[in-house]
Amino acid sequence: MNTALHERAPLAIVARGIAKAYRSSQPGGSLSVLEGVDFTLRAGEFVSIVGPSGCGKTTLLRILAGLVAPGQGSLEVLGKVADGPGPERAMVFQSFALLPWLDALDNVAFGLELRNIPREERSAIAADYLKLVGLSGFEHAYPRQLSGGMQQRIGLARALAVDPAILLMDEPLGAVDALTRSWLQLDLLRIWDETRKSVVFVTHDVGEAVLLSDRVVVMGTRPGRILEERVIDLPRPRSDATRESARFNELSMQIWRSLKEMVIERPSVGAERRSREARAGARAS
Amino acid sequence: MSDSATRGSARRLLAVRAVSLVVVLGAWQYFGDDSRPINFPTAWGTLQALWRQLADGSLATALAKSNQSLLLGYSLALLVALPAGTIAGLVDPIRRAIDPFLTIMIATPLIAVVPVVQAMFGLSLSARVAVVFLFAVGFLLRNTMVGVRQVDATLWEMGRSFRAPPFTMLRKIVFPSALPAIMAGARLGLGQAVSGMVVAELTLVGFGIGSAIEHANTTFRTADLIAIVLVVMAEGILLSWGARLLHRRFERWRIGEHGFA
Numbered sequence: 001m002n003t004a005l006h007e008r009a010p011l012a013i014v015a016r017g018i019a020k021a022y023r024s025s026q027p028g029g030s031l032s033v034l035e036g037v038d039f040t041l042r043a044g045e046f047v048s049i050v051g052p053s054g055c056g057k058t059t060l061l062r063i064l065a066g067l068v069a070p071g072q073g074s075l076e077v078l079g080k081v082a083d084g085p086g087p088e089r090a091m092v093f094q095s096f097a098l099l100p101w102l103d104a105l106d107n108v109a110f111g112l113e114l115r116n117i118p119r120e121e122r123s124a125i126a127a128d129y130l131k132l133v134g135l136s137g138f139e140h141a142y143p144r145q146l147s148g149g150m151q152q153r154i155g156l157a158r159a160l161a162v163d164p165a166i167l168l169m170d171e172p173l174g175a176v177d178a179l180t181r182s183w184l185q186l187d188l189l190r191i192w193d194e195t196r197k198s199v200v201f202v203t204h205d206v207g208e209a210v211l212l213s214d215r216v217v218v219m220g221t222r223p224g225r226i227l228e229e230r231v232i233d234l235p236r237p238r239s240d241a242t243r244e245s246a247r248f249n250e251l252s253m254q255i256w257r258s259l260k261e262m263v264i265e266r267p268s269v270g271a272e273r274r275s276r277e278a279r280a281g282a283r284a285s
Numbered sequence: 286m287s288d289s290a291t292r293g294s295a296r297r298l299l300a301v302r303a304v305s306l307v308v309v310l311g312a313w314q315y316f317g318d319d320s321r322p323i324n325f326p327t328a329w330g331t332l333q334a335l336w337r338q339l340a341d342g343s344l345a346t347a348l349a350k351s352n353q354s355l356l357l358g359y360s361l362a363l364l365v366a367l368p369a370g371t372i373a374g375l376v377d378p379i380r381r382a383i384d385p386f387l388t389i390m391i392a393t394p395l396i397a398v399v400p401v402v403q404a405m406f407g408l409s410l411s412a413r414v415a416v417v418f419l420f421a422v423g424f425l426l427r428n429t430m431v432g433v434r435q436v437d438a439t440l441w442e443m444g445r446s447f448r449a450p451p452f453t454m455l456r457k458i459v460f461p462s463a464l465p466a467i468m469a470g471a472r473l474g475l476g477q478a479v480s481g482m483v484v485a486e487l488t489l490v491g492f493g494i495g496s497a498i499e500h501a502n503t504t505f506r507t508a509d510l511i512a513i514v515l516v517v518m519a520e521g522i523l524l525s526w527g528a529r530l531l532h533r534r535f536e537r538w539r540i541g542e543h544g545f546a
Contacts, residue, residue, distance in 0.1 A: 062442075065446055066446075067442055067445055067446060084448075085445055085446050085447070085448050086448070087448065089446075090446065090447075091442075091443070091446040093439050093442070093443060095439050097437070097439040097440055097442065097443035099440070099457075099458070099461070101461050110447070110457075111447045113457075114444075114447045114448070114449050114453060114457075115447075162447070
């Protein structure tokens with residue numbers, strides 16, 4: 001049902017053949033972070049990227065954001081070639097990236113300030129978005145006076161305030177405690193329902209990905225690549241009760257199984273030791 | 286309860302300081318000797334000498350003359366260190382290039398360089414300005430550089446994701462982030478600048494304070510001499526106190542990183 005709708009929706013992001021490598025410590029060596037990644041996001045779609053640490057999911061998101069240039073491949077955003085950040089995309093950071101010397105209202109208004117929106121106008125817009133994320137009454141609180149969950153609400157409001165078509169979220173709930181996290185997931189559902197942004201959401205929490213997404217992209221390591229994509233056909237609007245449905249658990253288990261195989265098959269410590277032993281063997285012979 | 290406890294300990298501190306001041310002044314008064322000007326004077330005798338020099342305006346004139354070099358030298362140090370430190374904080378190779386010189390500058394007793402300054406500038410005002418500049422610039426430069434370099438990488442990314450132009454990025458993200466470190470450097474630099482001013486006066490040429498000290502010294506008036514030194518000390522304390530107030534104003538939001546106090 002969701003799927004049919006999204007298949008007809010215009011493309012928000014098309015990334016083809018994305019590869020990225022960093023120079024490694026060995027002379028002439030390089031570490032491949034991403035290889036042959038194809039990724040699409042349709043307008044109004046909520047897509048999560050899950051994968052173990054080191055699978056390059058954050059790097060992929062940063063490439064989509066235009067913060068990192070891909071080594072190879074092409075990136076199109078809203079039908080245009082993108083070679084840097086754009087006004088149609090806004091990012092939510094894992095560590096919030098709030099300015100400690102600005103209060104909540106000014107932090108939310110920061111993106112608008114950079115677009116030279118006059119003070120009164122941007123404060124009014126910022127106040128509306130603070131309300132949307134449930135922080136009315138905290139306009140003049142400073143980040144350090146607020147909990148992690150509240151700080152991330154500010155980070156989300158700041159991204160939404162510039163009214164981007166696409167929201168890019170890098171493990172936005174990774175730095176808050178488990179209870180707050182469950183609560184914020186429900187808030188994200190509500191906020192997404194009200195705003196209907198196209199979202200790319202990076203997480204390592206399978207349940208979170210299933211609860212929030214229309215589609216989940218599973219990534220693997222060495223090199224970082226897309227292993228599979230799964231359409232999440234849970235009906236919307238979703239709620240806390242969605243977590244108890246049989247389909248939710250079935251989808252979560254399926255995704256967990258493919259992740260688990262990869263984590264067990266390729267334990268990173270073992271792999272490193274094996275390659276070290278192989279190199280030592282090659283030197284000896 | 287904790288409020289009254291802090292008030293109580295503040296009162297105790299005040300009492301301790303009052304007692305120690307009374308003890309020092311009492312001992313000074315007791316051991317001092319006003320019978321001949323060349324002797325170490327009593328506290329009262331020194332106070333009289335201070336009053337005399339304040340009343341006839343000689344001390345004010347001397348201070349005003351000396352502070353020319355402080356004002357010019359310190360301003361020049363700010364003018365050079367803020368942009369240079371910012372650039373060095375942003376551009377890694379430049380930072381690596383100037384880092385050893387900075388270390389040397391901060392580690393050497395700069396009084397050793399004064400003869401070199403004299404060779405270059407003679408005994409002019411510019412020589413004194415140069416000494417003040419040299420004393421102050423090291424801390425200013427280092428703290429600006431470190432402050433700019435320590436700006437949180439995700440704040441840079443946040444600015445870039447909103448497509449902030451480079452100058453806006455500096456103004457709205459980098460400088461506010463670096464401000465506590467820069468202010469701490471400005472405070473340290475100011476203390477050094479006062480030292481530089483006095484060193485220049487005493488070792489190059491006595492223009493204001495230096496000539497007043499020289500005069501008191503050659504005419505064997507110890508009370509006058511001590512009075513002048515007390516005034517210089519008072520200036521140093523007042524300036525550092527003012528700088529601290531300014532520093533605090535700028536760091537209301539700060540939690541305690543950038544440990545350069």
